[in-house]
Amino acid sequence: MDKKRILITGAAGFLGSHLCDRFIADEYHVIAMDNLITGRLKNIEHLFPLENFEFYNHDVSNFIHVPGKLDYILHFASPASPIDYLKIPIQTLKVGSLGIHNCLGLARAKKARVLIASTSEVYGDPEVHPQTEEYWGNVNPIGPRGVYDEAKRFQEAMTMAYHTYHGLETRIVRIFNTYGPRMRLNDGRVLPAFIGQALRGEDITVFGDGSQTRSFCYVDDLIEGIVRLLHSDYEKPVNIGNPDEISIQDFAEEIIKLTGTDQKVVYKDLPQNDPKQRQPNIDKARSILNWEPKISRSDGLKLTYQYFKNLPEDELYKKDHYNFEKFIK
């Protein structure tokens, strides 16, 4: 039988690369696409020798051409950390608008099923807690996070429109904070920031008073949820995340314990529009996908720390891993 063919955009990124691994393991033919602004070839280079894997260095904000049939498209291309989308706001808006339009157009031409990566950021600084899929959110369109939040909201609207008006098979996953190996050490997100600081012997930087909360999901759990959603027949958005909520102050203390550092916590200004609380309500994922996270934060953090500890020493001191310069127009 012919292998199923899947296109993964953002394939060299943190989540994209884990998706490539999963679909290769499930014996798909994986077509990986990335423009390598924030993604890194290192995340997928182990797949290059495989016959069932091909890579296109392409920016999906431009017309996408993929020869042959496609059964599935996973749209994961986008800067995703606050630091990244502050540095490249226009590209963030373009990939969420032009990029999704190209993906949906390609899906229509190929009669493929599309799954798009949305985010808990569509809920903004939420006034409903925990967040259910029915909540419409509290987003400041012109604040610093607006470029990401509104791009993702537009992406959901466009995807539903293709579903409703063109009958395209679509799936929408709203991803909550996820962590694990292959996060970029210097992408500004809290977990690599804290672990990097601990490994370099620097103070741990908590923004604000640390009372804001997040709920962290280990990457393997998230990937399993996404695969189940792709194969389900549910077209509306589904939250995937781990409801185990923790304040950033307590999280800093967990990282200090995990890494055995004796660094102190220092407090910095809270970024504008930083959500005060975040926890997914995962009732839908439980009932529709029979999914819930299995990996505890303490186990997931150990696995992640192991990864960061084994990185070559010079990685620890690199300021950036991005290729922004060549893309900023």
Ligand code: UDP
């Ligand atoms: N944060 C922090 N110190 C850091 C980096 C982040 O206290 O060095 C805080 C940040 O203000 C936010 C939380 O940690 O409240 C999670 O930030 P992240 O950038 O990981 O993702 P977000 O969930 O805000 O998109």
